[in-house]
Amino acid sequence: VALPPVRASKAREDLTSAAPAGRVAPAAATQDPPAPPISPVDLEGVRERVDRALASLVERRRDQLDFLEEDAPPLLAALSQAVLGPGKRLRPAFVYWGYRAAGGEPHGPGAELAIGAGCAVELLHACALTCDDVMDGSRTRRGRPAAHVRFAGLHRRERWSGDPEGFGRSVATLLGLLLSGWAEQAVVEAGVPAERLPEVLGLLDLLRTEAIGGQYLDVVQARRGVAGEAEVRRAVTFKTAKYTVERPLHLGLAIAGGGRLREALSAYALPLGEAFQLRDDLLGAFGDPAVTGKPFGQDLREGKQTWLLLRARRLAEPAARELIDRSVGQPWLRGERLDEVCALLVECGALAECERRIAGLFAEALAALDAAAPPAPARAALTALARYATGRWR
């Protein structure tokens, strides 16, 4: 079964060293386009506008936490890192372009509301990342220590009593609860008109409930092991496709007051979100830690039930399959054995199938976007975002 580990390395290289695929360009979906000057999350300045709004939001939260006095600094630092650290702001981009798809103006009060709703989703995302790192025991996030690791470090430096890791987990969880709770307030403070507030808050609630439910499915499946295709796709639909693409677009529509495109944009969002997750799975298995910010093979060690793994189990020879089943979900899966498993995922054809499936889902999403026929700028941006979200480099 031992395959030359060079195969896995080759797959890693192909996946991470390609030219940025997420830039706006008229190139075909299956081919990496040349790098043009602007990333799709930056179209109409969305990323910068979101970052500005998030910074002012964090400022207001700092004032609200003044009562913590001398104990405030570590929590405020973690808050800033969680919200204002580097991020693609992909979900706010979908909120904004959902708003523009429904005919919203690029500037003025409506646009500010869309940016505000985007911030709400970004706060939920900061919560999700903070809590996921606690649940997965991930030590790093975007190449820096995860929040729970920072607080465990504080505990050690100060030589406090008790278990530093437990303390780190506790404070990171409190931070997650704060971030999640502020999402609603981001919408309220953005000034969403009172009569539209119940609908917008209802969507935010749905987005959060679905994301948490999807994460629950993911956690259960990783522990139970060997999931079926329907199960895996269900988790992906809720923890990723609805959370990352569909509900943000719906939020944008609700802000613009235009529900007409709701179904049509779902038809674009759901295949795109699934393709986004498949790309994430490939990066999780083969991605360079310097790019993904996560250590090699973490998803495989955790036993994450991905579509990639599911296909590999179907396609692999019995001996290879047995090796995969004995290795996935094992905390010791590192070094040569990890390389061997990665090589098997390539060798059996699962990686190639995954790439084909991404391309197919991408095409499906674009066809749905064609049918939805939003105004030209939204159509161009949603096309570029689809390429970006499913591309090898993002």
Added chain:
Amino acid sequence: VALPPVRASKAREDLTSAAPAGRVAPAAATQDPPAPPISPVDLEGVRERVDRALASLVERRRDQLDFLEEDAPPLLAALSQAVLGPGKRLRPAFVYWGYRAAGGEPHGPGAELAIGAGCAVELLHACALTCDDVMDGSRTRRGRPAAHVRFAGLHRRERWSGDPEGFGRSVATLLGLLLSGWAEQAVVEAGVPAERLPEVLGLLDLLRTEAIGGQYLDVVQARRGVAGEAEVRRAVTFKTAKYTVERPLHLGLAIAGGGRLREALSAYALPLGEAFQLRDDLLGAFGDPAVTGKPFGQDLREGKQTWLLLRARRLAEPAARELIDRSVGQPWLRGERLDEVCALLVECGALAECERRIAGLFAEALAALDAAAPPAPARAALTALARYATGRWR
């Protein structure tokens, strides 16, 4: 230093075997009144109305989680236990009586909104209890297994892979995030008029932020050890007094549209909330597990920095103080040594001082209520609630 453990047992008995002190009665604050027919949380049927609204809310959430399919039952069962399990519904009672204090009618649409806002606070409380149990590593809640313990048990029974305790903590945290997120939705779904929604949601946000901040102070102080009086009182103000009494009352005022009493009710709420925490500290140190639902001495083992402990450090002889400092915050603090420490807390006069302080704060709260002069039914109810919240039996 060894005192007869009978002293601690005696204190426990005094604290837990007295006749219910929380019943409505004209008796003096410092004396247990005879038991009358109705508990103050049941006045005007508030507890039952809240329980009914919570049950219908959980029903709607069940439908929303249908997508979890065969994985739904364990999460739904934990959700029901967290929200619909036995509870005093003290915070919803303060919301309701804040509403009545501002002149709200006991029945009709306004009252339903107050009950809905009470449910929101109760959902946040269910989140707090679920997450606190994870943070403290408490195995039981109200005498039953805590949520994280139930999920760890599921993991073991199903013989899943990985660490059962880690799985239990992860799922309990997800449950906490769900509960917290649903608070806003409880207010929206109750039908709070659009023009009042921003204020009500703002108060809910403040309540949550203060409670989480207070809990953060509490966690830090327990690990750092030996806190000063100002520090301890700050944590108590935010994690208890504002969270349990002041903000619920303010929510009720906002529902009734009457901000006139805001300051006056704060003057009632803050001393009362502090007294409530002092009673909780006494129950935490001396309370019967059968009544408190928590094992003997848990607060002392965790090193919780309470006012009781602070006074004991001031009042105790050097040898006794040294024994206290060497024992508090130690996971091995059980059995005879625990009895010894409890006896010292009594012997040095800290328990008696705590009782005197509770009586003083109670009197302060009632004087403020007098000055606020709300309508007679609200005044009677808030008096009874104050007695209930600070009484030896609740």
